[in-house]
Each structure stands twice: as C-alpha cells, then as structure tokens.
Amino acid sequence: MELFDKCSLISEPYRLPSRLFSINPVGIGSHLSESLTSFIGRLANAHCVHVGILMAEEIAPIMGKDYLRKIVNRGGKGYSDCAVGFNGIDTGAVDCVAAINHLTGRKDLKYLTLLALSNLFPTRGLLRSTRAWCPVCYCEWHLNNQVIYEPLIWYVKEVEVCFMHLVPLVSNCPNSKCDHPQPILNRYTRPGYCFKCGEWLGLEYKILELDSNHHFTIWQLFKSYCIGELIEYSSNKDEIIVDIPNQLRAYVRQITNGNVAAFARIANIPKVTFWDWYAGKNLPTLGGLLNICFCLGITLVQFLLDPPKPIIHQSINSSFIQRNGKRPRQRSSFDKSAVEQYLVSVLDSDTEPAPSMLRVANRLGYHRKQLYKYFPKLCRDISLRYQKYVKQQRKMRIDNTSLEVDEAIRRIINSGRYPTRKVVESEINKPGALKEMQIRAAWRKSLQNNGIH
Ligand SMILES: [Zn+2]
Numbered sequence: 197m198e199l200f201d202k203c204s205l206i207s208e209p210y211r212l213p214s215r216l217f218s219i220n221p222v223g224i225g226s227h228l229s230e231s232l233t234s235f236i237g238r239l240a241n242a243h244c245v246h247v248g249i250l251m252a253e254e255i256a257p258i259m260g261k262d263y264l265r266k267i268v269n270r271g272g273k274g275y276s277d278c279a280v281g282f283n284g285i286d287t288g289a290v291d292c293v294a295a296i297n298h299l300t301g302r303k304d305l306k307y308l309t310l311l312a313l314s315n316l317f318p319t320r321g322l323l324r325s326t327r328a329w330c331p332v333c334y335c336e337w338h339l340n341n342q343v344i345y346e347p348l349i350w351y352v353k354e355v356e357v358c359f360m361h362l363v364p365l366v367s368n369c370p371n372s373k374c375d376h377p378q379p380i381l382n383r384y385t386r387p388g389y390c391f392k393c394g395e396w397l398g399l400e401y402k403i404l405e406l407d408s409n410h411h412f413t414i415w416q417l418f419k420s421y422c423i424g425e426l427i428e429y430s431s432n433k434d435e436i437i438v439d440i441p442n443q444l445r446a447y448v449r450q451i452t453n454g455n456v457a458a459f460a461r462i463a464n465i466p467k468v469t470f471w472d473w474y475a476g477k478n479l480p481t482l483g484g485l486l487n488i489c490f491c492l493g494i495t496l497v498q499f500l501l502d503p504p505k506p507i508i509h510q511s512i513n514s515s516f517i518q519r520n521g522k523r524p525r526q527r528s529s530f531d532k533s534a535v536e537q538y539l540v541s542v543l544d545s546d547t548e549p550a551p552s553m554l555r556v557a558n559r560l561g562y563h564r565k566q567l568y569k570y571f572p573k574l575c576r577d578i579s580l581r582y583q584k585y586v587k588q589q590r591k592m593r594i595d596n597t598s599l600e601v602d603e604a605i606r607r608i609i610n611s612g613r614y615p616t617r618k619v620v621e622s623e624i625n626k627p628g629a630l631k632e633m634q635i636r637a638a639w640r641k642s643l644q645n646n647g648i649h
C-alpha cells in the first residue's frame with residue numbers, strides 16, 4: 197500500500213507526441229544559424245514528401261490564412277512571394293513559426309527568423325525575394341558529410357558575399373541549360389538543389405577560382421561580417437530593444453558636435469532622410485545603418501550597444517568618403533571600344549581556368565547585363581567557354597573518384613571485407629562521396645564487375 201502511494205505521487209511530465217518529426221535546426225547561436233524556409237525544406241525531406249505537400253496539408257491549414265491556402269494549392273509565383281516573409285520580422289514569420297512549432301513540438305524555431313530584430317529595422321528592403329547561396333559552403337558541407345541547409349544570413353538582402361570563403365553569393369542555377377533563379381519556397385524546394393532541374397548548387401572553390409580583389413569590395417565584406425555578427429548576437433534573444441534615435445544622437449554629438457547636417461554628409465545619407473531617423477520619425481533601413489557604421493569604423497552590434505562606443509576620429513573611414521562627402525560612384529561612362537577589346541582578349545587567351553562572365557564583368561566594373569546588351573555574342577561565347585570548363589572539371593573529378601572507388605573496392609574485397617558505401621568512402625577518405633549519383637553508379641558497376649550483386 198505504501199509503495200502504491202509513492203508511485204501514484206510521481207508526476208512524470210507528459211510530453212505530447214508531435215505530429216511531425218522534431219528535427220534539429222542547424223547552427224542556432226552562430227552566424228550561420230539556419231533559416232525557417234530551409235527548415236521547412238529539410239522537414240519535408242525527412243518525411244519523404246515535397247515541400248508543396250507539407251505546406252498544403254500541414255502548415256497552411258494551421259496558419260489558418262485563407263489566402264495562403266489558396267496560393268499553396270495554386271502553386272506558382274504567389275507561393276514564393278508569400279514565403280519571402282517567413283524568415284523575417286512580420287506576422288508571416290510569427291504565424292509560420294507558431295504553426296511549425298506546434299507541428300514539431302519545438303520551441304526554438306523563432307531563432308530561425310529575424311523576429312528578434314523586429315524593433316530595429318523596417319521590413320522594406322530587408323529580405324531577398326529569391327534565394328542566394330555560397331556554392332563553396334555547400335561544397336564544403338557535402339565533402340564533410342554535414343547537413344545541407346540554408347543559413348538565415350543568405351536571405352538578408354544586404355549580404356552579397358560569403359565572408360567565410362570570400363566569394364559572392366550566387367542566385368541562379370549553375371546548370372547552363374536551366375540558369376533559373378530560385379524562389380524562396382516552391383513545391384519542389386530542397387536545400388542545396390535547384391528546384392527546377394535538380395542540379396546540385398555547390399561548387400568547389402578551385403573551380404570558381406575567384407580573385408578576391410576583383411570580386412567584391414571591402415564594403416560588401418563589411419556588410420556580410422556585420423550581419424553575421426548581428427545574427428549571432430540576436431540568436432537566443434527574444435527581442436532586442438535599442439533606442440536607435442538616441443544612439444544616433446550620441447554619435448552625432450561625438451563626431452560633429454551635434455551638427456546633424458554635417459554628420460549626414462559624412463555618412464553619405466541625404467539630409468532629410470537622416471533627419472527623420474535622428475528625430476525618430478522613421479526607422480533607419482538596415483543598409484542605412486550599415487552605411488553609418490562603415491563610416492564610423494564600428495560594427496552594427498557595436499552601434500547597438502549602450503553606451504555608444506567612443507570613436508577615434510582617425511578611424512572614420514575616409515576611403516569611403518570623397519572630399520565632397522559623396523560615396524565614390526560606379527564608373528558611369530561606358531568605354532565601348534575598350535570593353536570590346538578586353539572581351540576579345542579574354543576569349544583569345546588560353547588561361548586556365550576560363551573566367552565566368554560574372555568574373556569578367558566584375559573585373560571591368562560593369563554589370564553583366566550591360567555587357568550582354570552591347571556585346572551579346574562575345575559574352576555568350578565567354579560564358580559557353582566557362583560552362584564547358586566547369587563541366588570538364590566536374591567530369592574529371594567524377595572520373596578520378598570513380599577510379600579511386602574501383603581500386604578501393606578491390607582492396608576491400610582482398611582484405612576480406614564487404615565494400616559497403618561507408619567502407620568505400622572511408623577507404624578513399626571522402627566521407628559522403630557516394631551521395632553523388634555518378635559516383636554511386638560507379639560503385640554499383642564495380643560491385644557487379646567484382647561479382648557482388
Ligand atoms: Zn561560403
């Protein structure tokens with residue numbers, strides 16, 4: 197009787213089973229924290245269904261938005277448009293987090309969005325409307341057998357460069373026949389792969405062979421670093437509250453003795469716009485705040501901390517500010533004959549690796565579209581040569597690895613072991629290598645050749 201009484205008093209917390217798998221988000225607490233749309237893609241994958249099914253049958257009904265249900269059922273562009281905000285700071289993100297938290301029994305999915313920053317920035321211009329990614333990050337995770345996902349930082353519009361690999365983010369499918377931009381979320385979205393043709397979006401650094409001097413500016417690198425730091429800082433925080441006008445006033449006092457117009461000039465922001473921020477009428481955009489931080493030589497997180505950081509006058513970024521206070525402009529006049537000459541010389545040269553049109557455009561300091569407009573044939577030829585080069589490299593890599601697999605299988609059989617995928621991968625010291633379709637096919641063929649079925 198005594199024992200029974202004791203048992204009945206033990207109150208075990210009862211945990212309701214979740215409807216969907218409670219997969220772990222990647223990287224919470226780091227600058228590479230996962231995004232909510234990436235989590236949705238991986239969740240669908242874990243349940244062996246397309247994102248479209250998961251959205252239509254599980255997530256949209258719980259979010260209870262009629263318009264969303266209709267869009268999800270219809271598919272198409274509206275689908276991606278309504279998903280743009282899922283990683284952001286608005287009600288779309290709040291509702292989506294609540295729905296997936298409910299379905300998975302998790303409580304931490306808020307940290308896969310920018311919701312903690314909702315008091316700091318306006319929505320306008322904060323997020324991208326299509327996906328962008330670092331192909332080298334994908335490649336590295338694949339080679340290290342890590343989870344393939346999309347970090348939140350890739351969705352922030354101001355982020356143009358991966359500051360881990362110092363390469364520009366990419367936004368079109370690398371398959372030359374496809375070249376499709378990637379919607380934020382689509383019925384067939386899968387992190388790491390093109391939604392349209394299924395092409396792998398990763399690329400080896402040596403294939404990109406990017407020249408850091410020509411491919412991004414210090415300004416772009418600064419923005420990526422600051423936003424990464426901000427994501428890390430805000431991770432695990434429910435809300436960041438900072439009186440931004442107060443911070444601005446403190447820096448204006450410090451740098452220009454309270455002269456607002458002079459400060460706006462130094463920060464290269466129109467006086468009226470800056471005045472509205474200073475007076476608290478409008479919130480500064482993320483780009484605007486980054487601009488101010490760059491000029492002051494501090495990071496965004498440093499700007500948000502109270503009390504304001506004392507600025508050493510010499511650290512004000514004079515390289516960014518011309519004498520007249522204007523940011524150096526992009527080259528505006530188009531030197532047609534010099535550009536043509538350069539494009540012809542690129543085509544004539546046999547340098548390996550062949551440069552991509554993006555690289556050529558960056559070297560010249562013009563946009564790719566502008567070059568295509570004036571010299572469509574030359575640009576197409578350069579692009580085709582680059583695609584041919586990438587394909588050759590890929591083929592060479594696959595051929596070499598297939599050969600390694602074949603030799604490894606023979607060694608493994610001779611040592612009396614069975615050449616499973618894992619054993620072969622470990623023998624050639626390339627974890628995850630057999631995830632690639634062609635390498636797996638080579639493994640199967642070699643097994644057959646060795647009499648194993
Ligand atoms: Zn990267």
Ligand SMILES: [Zn+2]
Pocket residue numbers: 369370371374375376390391392393394395
């Ligand atoms: Zn594609």
